[in-house]
Amino acid sequence: MGIPMDAAALLGLFLETLLYGVFLTLYWFTLVILLKKTGIQRQLLLPMATLLLCIATAHLILDFVRALESFVFKVDTIGASDYYSNFGSPLFVASTALCIMQTILADAIVVWRCYVLNDRSLLVAIPGCIMLLASVATGYYGVGSLSRARLLSTVTPADYGCIATFDALTMVLSVTSTILNAWRIYRTRCFMPEGFAAFLPVFVVVIESGAFYSTSILMLLLTFFIGSNAQYTMLDIIPPIVGITFCLIILQVHFDIGGNSPAEMPTEARGTTV
Template sequence: MGITLPEASLVALFLETLFYGVFFTLYWLTLVILLKKCGIQRDLLIPVATLLLCIATAHLIIDLIRALEAFVFSARTIGADAYYSNLASPLELAKTALYITQPTVADTVLVWRCYVLNNRSLLVGIPGCIVLLTNGAIGYYIVWCLSRAGVGSTVYTIAPGFITTFYALTMLISSLISWRIYHSRRCMSDNPTHLLPVLIVVIESGALYATTFLTGSNGQYPAMDIGPPVVGIVFCLIILQVHFHVSNNPRPSKSFTNPFGERGEQNVGHSMKLVIAHHQGDGDHSV
């Protein structure tokens, strides 16, 4: 027996709250690290991380309000099943728009990072932007289709081809760009394997969304609702992984460019200056 729509919605709310707590914790850790940086890392990544947190927070608040409406305020008049079946509800549309905006924002940063790693090549940046804009347009078109949904309509009868395309493109964009970043790190760094767990999370999460939708199960709703916090978690994990594994590299034998566009030689040069200053200080005392 499959899970009912109200049951799936409650499970989705529980899992979303759980993952949101993880994202919230990682966000503050990331913020502390980025506040010590300067340049593009601080000016770009802090606003993006904050925007992702705001979107995930708004998404969670909408789900909490919908749960109260379905199981408390409208339980005797409409019923939970009928309430959640109304795809044209303003809260449902707002929730779906936020769900589409979250990966679009995160993928924009991935496209930019991939563009930087490939020496700012337009052959990488332009196709990435085109695919990203196409996927975003498809996502918001789905929201428009949902706004015109009638009574008894389901997500499987409203633009199913566009929904499948959106999932496929989202997974393709994240997977290809993440793999390109990992490949570049493998060529430029002695220890690139720390990005593998993040890459695996991206691929598996995208495959989960697509699989649950294609099987026609209500299990897609928990998979969808954890999307906004999971996107934020992956974003923060990439920053934390790069910080702890690159900046603490004890043997920077060659220059490298990290995924945020900074040269590793700057850190090495700064360390060398400290060492020289230290030895000069020792020499002064000996005289």
């Protein structure tokens, strides 16, 4: 038996709150580290981490408001399941738009990190940017289509195809970038005198961060294809997961490498911090 819409929303809110607490804790650790840095590590990473936190916070607030409306304020006029099935609700549209924005920011970080790590190659940047633009177009077109459909029963196959395309593009971007980054580190470091072991921590960070984010997107894609309402639970937890992944990359590289300054860190290590 499938999970009801209201149960999926409550589960999503619970998990989102839990993961948001993890993200907030990691953000403060990251903030302390980045405030001691100079150059791009402070000028770019600090605003990006703060922006991710702001989006995740706004998304969590919207989900709390939706829960209050469905289970408290409008409980006598509309059922909770029917409330969450109304895709035309301004709160649903805003919440979904924030989730897509957070996902696009994560994809942009992935593309930029892959571009830097691969010697700023246009062969990496151009396909990545094309896929990123396609994600923006399909993502927000999908939100608009859902808001016009209003009810789950009136969602057209074209709308489903648009949503599936967005999820698939995000999945492909994450997996491809992770593979390219790992291969670049392996090819560059394994034949050097100090050996690959000296750079193993960075290699592990690249794999772990990519796997964590890719797994969450894969779960979203699978729940979407099987038609489970658990996809809405996954939508709720994507924003904090993006922030957690971003902060973990910075923290892991900092502690594994020993907190070297940007001038002392190899080019590949600097690339993996973003």
